[in-house]
Amino acid sequence: MVFSLxxxxxxxxxxxxxxxxxxxxxxxxxCxxxxxxxxxxxxxxxxxxxSGAIDFKIALVLAQVLGYLLSKFIGIKVISEMPASKRAITILVLVMSSELALIGFALAPTDYKLVFMFLNGVPLGMIWGLVxxxxxxRRTTEILGAMLSITFIVASGLVRSVGKWLINEMNIVDIWMPAATGALFTIPLFISVYLLMQLPKPNQQDITERQARKPMNARQRKSFFFAYAPGxxxxxxxxxxxxxxxxxxxxxxxxxxTELGYGNEPSIFAYAGIRIALIVLLALGAMVIIKNNVRAFLINHVFILLGCGLLGGSTLAFQAHILDGKTWMVLLGAGLYTAYIPYNCFLFDRMISAVGVTANAGFLIYLADSAGYLGSVSILLYRSFSSTEQSWLEFFINLCYFVSAAxxxxxxxxxxxxxxxxxxxxQYSKKIIKLDSKPQEEGAVKAV
Structure with a gap:
């Protein structure tokens, strides 16, 4: 069955x-x-x-993000060196480890629950790179990456809706709900990974157009980074x-x-997520038609700039009462993910193809991700321990302006x-080609 598929x-x-x-x-x-x-x-x-010094939910988010942050640093080495034959089993081992951490979270005394949420984040941070x-x-990496990236947008809201359903309809208590949600998705996860295992390697045409992808050791990673360090x-x-x-x-x-007035609508997460997903998929999926790798790499920058513009512009329109809260959150999300997704898929994949170096995108993605989660931790710490009296909404609006501009x-x-x-x-490559062609031209003239 494996061979035939x-x-x-x-x-x-x-x-x-x-x-x-x-x-x-x-x-x-x-899953x-x-x-x-x-x-x-x-x-x-x-x-x-x-003693109430920090909100428990904020502490949980911070603990998991710290686990994710550690995972991204580990992933710089692990993902970039991972042979293809071990990817599938590694995905299953890591996700099941995170489920054990959720069970530990439910069973542990209150003072130790943060430890298990941290342990939940550590294995999950490497799943993206493996998938x-x-x-x-591949020649189709853009469209594949765009469709995969939709999970960023829709999955979070949908699994939270499942969590809410377990609490409200199935009477699962708060601390057991995360583990129960994971259990519901365990069998679908195994089926999905099995199907993913059947994908053939990139063919010769893929390699010709997009450059070969191979594991990178420490020396190769260091050399690649310093060759393009400023950018x-x-x-x-x-x-x-x-x-x-x-x-x-x-x-x-x-x-x-809740501050926007939609706190009593459980479906609001899915409402925004599905609309954002459609906008982003149409915008970024079109990148697959661009064959020139240098042009595509630079156009990725343009998409990120457009995303930043939509992020800041929609926020300005909301504050000017041009947009209502729902429309603002959809447009803001579309801008945010239009800027965010290229880093996780297309940008570095096209960069490798553009510079013509044998490498893998996993190294660059996890290099960026490790820094990205430093940003997440910094914002959480500032919000939690600063003396600001801004509401969640006010803080978020100011953050949108700063991030979009910077x-x-x-x-x-x-x-x-x-x-x-x-x-x-x-230009240098064109000179080399001209130099290589001169002896052949001279030889052809003499032969005549």
Whole structure:
């Protein structure tokens, strides 16, 4: 069965392969969210830690994000060195480890619950890189990545809706709800990973157009980073800000929606998520039609800039009472994810193809992600321990303005750097081609 399914996929048409590969990857990462995000749907009103010095839910979010942060640093080495044969089993081991942590969270005394939420975050932080490794380096990576990235937008809201349903309809208590949600998605996870395992490796045409992808050792990672350090640092700093805002919005969207007057609508998460997903999928999926890797890499910068513009512009329109709260949150989310998703898929995949170096996108994605979650932790700590008396909504609005402006400046500088670098590289390559062709031309003349 394994052999026959792989053979069918190798022989299938491009649309059939895209539908299969995108569905398997989407389902796998969607299931992972059931082990990561449901806990934020509960209120935990009756639980207090550290004598009330910090809200218990904020402490849980911070603990999990710290686990994610550690995971991203570990992933720089683990994901970039992971052989293809071990990806699937590693996904299952990591996700099941996170489920054990959720069971520990439910059973542990209050003072130790944060430890188990931290342990829940550590394994889950490496799942994205493992799943995307199945998709990178293909001619269809953009459309596959766009469809996979929709999980960022819809999965969080949908699994939180499942969590709310378990609490409200099935009478599951708050502390057991996260583990119960994970249990519901365990069998679908195993099926999804099995289907993902059947994907054939990139074919020769993929390799010709998108560059070969191989594991990278420490020396290769260091050499690659320093070769493009100025541009990479600018991109990583912008991603730090965008990730911090994205995580804050995701973790505290319930509080923001409540202040906007939609707190009693459980379906509001799915309402916004589905609309945002459609906008982002149409925008970013179109990248697959661009064959020139240098042009596509630079256009990725343009999409990020457009996302930053929509993020800041929609917020300004909301404050000017041009947009209502629902429309603002949809447009803001569309801008945020249009800026966020390229870093996790297309940007670094196209960069490797553009510079013509044998590497893998996992290294760059986790390098950026490790910085990104530093941004998440910093924003959470500032919000939790600063003396600000701003409401959730006021703080979020100010954060949107700062992130949209600062990120746009950083990305514009990165675009300028890589434009000059790749132009020089292209001009140098043209000179080499001309030099190589001269002896052949002279020989042809003599022969005549």
């Amino acid at each position: 792989k053979t069918l996929l190798q022989r299938s048409s491009t649309p059939i392969f895209v539908i299969y590969a995108a569905s398997a990857a989407f389902m796998t990462y969607f 992972m969210y059931a082990f990561r995000k449901p806990f934020v749907a509960a209120s935990y009103d009756n639980i207090e830690i550290f 995307f490794s199945f998709l990178e380096g 990479l640092i600018l991109l990583i700093l912008s991603f730090l800000l965008i990730t911090g805002l994205r995580d804050f919005r995701d973790n505290f969207s319930a509080e923001i929606w 990120s746009a400046c950083l990305v514009a500088c990165s675009m300028g750097y890589f434009s000059r670098l790749l132009y020089k590289k292209h």
